[in-house]
Amino acid sequence: KQEVTQIPAALSVPEGENLVLNCSFTDSAIYNLQWFRQDPGKGLTSLLLIQSSQREQTSGRLNASLDKSSGRSTLYIAASQPGDSATYLCAGGYGNKLVFGAGTILRVKS
Amino acid sequence: DAGVIQSPRHEVTEMGQEVTLRCKPISGHDYLFWYRQTMMRGLELLIYFNNNVPIDDSGMPEDRFSAKMPNASFSTLKIQPSEPRDSAVYFCASSFGGLAQHFGDGTRLSIL
Numbered sequence: 147k148q149e150v151t152q153i154p155a156a157l158s159v160p161e162g163e164n165l166v167l168n169c170s171f172t173d174s175a176i177y178n179l180q181w182f183r184q185d186p187g188k189g190l191t192s193l194l195l196i197q198s199s200q201r202e203q204t205s206g207r208l209n210a211s212l213d214k215s216s217g218r219s220t221l222y223i224a225a226s227q228p229g230d231s232a233t234y235l236c237a238g239g240y241g242n243k244l245v246f247g248a249g250t251i252l253r254v255k256s
Numbered sequence: 257d258a259g260v261i262q263s264p265r266h267e268v269t270e271m272g273q274e275v276t277l278r279c280k281p282i283s284g285h286d287y288l289f290w291y292r293q294t295m296m297r298g299l300e301l302l303i304y305f306n307n308n309v310p311i312d313d314s315g316m317p318e319d320r321f322s323a324k325m326p327n328a329s330f331s332t333l334k335i336q337p338s339e340p341r342d343s344a345v346y347f348c349a350s351s352f353g354g355l356a357q358h359f360g361d362g363t364r365l366s367i368l
Contacts, residue, residue, distance in 0.1 A: 180356060189260075189347055189359035235299070242287060242354040243312065246299040 148173040150238050152247035159226055160255050167221040167250045169236035178239040179212050179219045183232045184249070190235065194221070226254045258282070260360035262348050268366045274336040277363045280329055281350030289357060290323055290333050291347040299347070305331065306354075338367045 149172045159165055169179070178197050182190040194203045194210040196219070202211040209222040219236055231254050237244040261280040269275055281288050289304040303313040308325045316323070320339070325331040335342055345364050349357040 178355075182359075187361075187364075189361045190349075192356045192358060195356045237299075242304060242306070242351075243301055244289075244357060245301075248298050 148238065148240055148245045150236060150245050150247040152234075152236060152250050154250060155248065156251040156253075158253045158255065161226060161228060163226050163254075164222070164224050165226055165252075167223070167234050167236075167252070169219040169221070169247055171217050171219075171238045171245075173238070173240065174214050174217055175240070176214060176238050177241060179210070180237045180239060180244065181208075181210050181219075181221050182235045182237065184235060185232050193234075223252075226252075228254050228256045230254050260348055260350050260358055262346075262360035262363050264363060265361065266364045266366075268368065269338060270368050271339055272337045273367075274334065275338045275342075275365060275367075277333040277346050277348075277365070279331045279333070279348030279360060281331070281348070282352075282358055283329070285350035285352045285358075286328075287351045287354055287357075288325060288331050289349040289351075290331070291349065291359075293345045293347060293362070294343075302333070340367045343367050 151170045153168045180195045181193045184190050196203045196212040207224040212219045233249045235249045237246045263278045290302040293299045302315045303323045305325045323333045345362045347362045349359045351357045
């Protein structure tokens with residue numbers, strides 16, 4: 147069964163800190179790995195998509211890596227800001243289907 | 257780009273009533289996905305379409321749920337009859353070529 151796990155479930159950090167969110171998946175036959183952000187009462191915003199042939203993707207202060215052999219992905223956020231506070235979800239892409247983790251609730255304190 | 261548009265944003269109805277959720281995908285996208293999000297089970301894929309054709313409906317919980325996509329710019333998810341355990345946030349998403357999925361803001365459904 148394809149499962150995605152995210153650790154930690156919640157994280158609180160002071161503004162300016164660099165932080166790492168972790169995602170692990172059980173089935174390494176992954177097509178891609180996508181990271182999303184969800185704000186309360188809103189839909190999901192796509193942050194980064196890493197194809198299975200890639201090792202990492204970067205967008206601004208965000209960097210996501212993918213290691214298929216170990217079944218892990220990380221999302222690195224540099225110089226965190228209060229506006230980064232949200233729930234971050236990773237999803238493993240298997241064909242056209244996404245399998246989601248439960249998310250990490252991030253709070254950045256000013 | 258208008259993004260994925262869902263309606264209604266909120267729906268409150270009584271058990272046994274028919275519920276219809278609507279979705280307009282991003283123009284040019286050829287894949288459309290319906291998800292359900294609950295605290296207990298997280299985000300679950302219900303069904304997805306490619307070029308208006310249902311490809312995988314294995315996530316549809318029961319025969320009470322049905323989805324249609326009559327054209328490239330419109331899809332519906334129907335629940336008949338509705339039950340309290342159907343209460344959740346329902347999301348529609350679309351993508352081009354099965355790549356990055358773009359989500360709507362969801363419909364928050366409450367069945368009393």
